[in-house]
Amino acid sequence: xxxxxxxGESEDHGIDLAPMLDFVMNLLIFFIITTSFVREPGVxxxxxxxxxxxxxxxxxxxxxxxxxxxxxxxxxxxxxxxVRPLIERMHLERxxxxxxxxxxxxxxxxxxxxxxxxxxxxxxxxxxxxxASAAGK
Numbered sequence: 001x002x003x004x005x006x007x008g009e010s011e012d013h014g015i016d017l018a019p020m021l022d023f024v025m026n027l028l029i030f031f032i033i034t035t036s037f038v039r040e041p042g043v044x045x046x047x048x049x050x051x052x053x054x055x056x057x058x059x060x061x062x063x064x065x066x067x068x069x070x071x072x073x074x075x076x077x078x079x080x081x082x083v084r085p086l087i088e089r090m091h092l093e094r095x096x097x098x099x100x101x102x103x104x105x106x107x108x109x110x111x112x113x114x115x116x117x118x119x120x121x122x123x124x125x126x127x128x129x130x131x132a133s134a135a136g137k
Contacts, residue, residue: 061090061099061124063115067106071115080114087122102130 063083064072071078073086087099099119103112112129119127 060128061087061094061097063099063101063119065101065103065107065111065115067104069108069111071111080111080118083115083118084122087119087124091123098126098128099124100128100130 062073066072071080071083073083078086090097101112101115101119116127116129
């Protein structure tokens with residue numbers, strides 16, 4: 001009976017790989033789609049090491065925020081209400097200058113936001129933010 005073949009019987013007795021290939025392809029598509037939706041929260045930046053403003057200070061208006069929330073401009077402490085008029089005056093004198101706000105690592109973020117608002121209302125469109133460590137003073 002070995003010599004006779006029945007109808008519908010084939011000589012290949014191997015494993016059919018089509019279902020496995022379909023499964024692998026589905027896994028590949030799944031991983032490609034899910035990785036495109038994963039969003040990294042961003043990198044952690046040590047603000048004390050991020051200060052590179054030293055070389056760029058010429059031609060810029062500098063504002064410093066100390067750890068206790070004091071705002072300093074033009075080598076003197078200023079009240080928050082004085083920031084906008086000072087910025088408007090300096091911006092009229094030197095319209096091409098950029099404002100750089102150098103905030104201490106421990107400075108309140110609310111103060112930084114208020115200073116940024118005052119600078120924007122003062123007419124300056126370009127505002128850069130630096131950070132200074134306590135050792136850098």
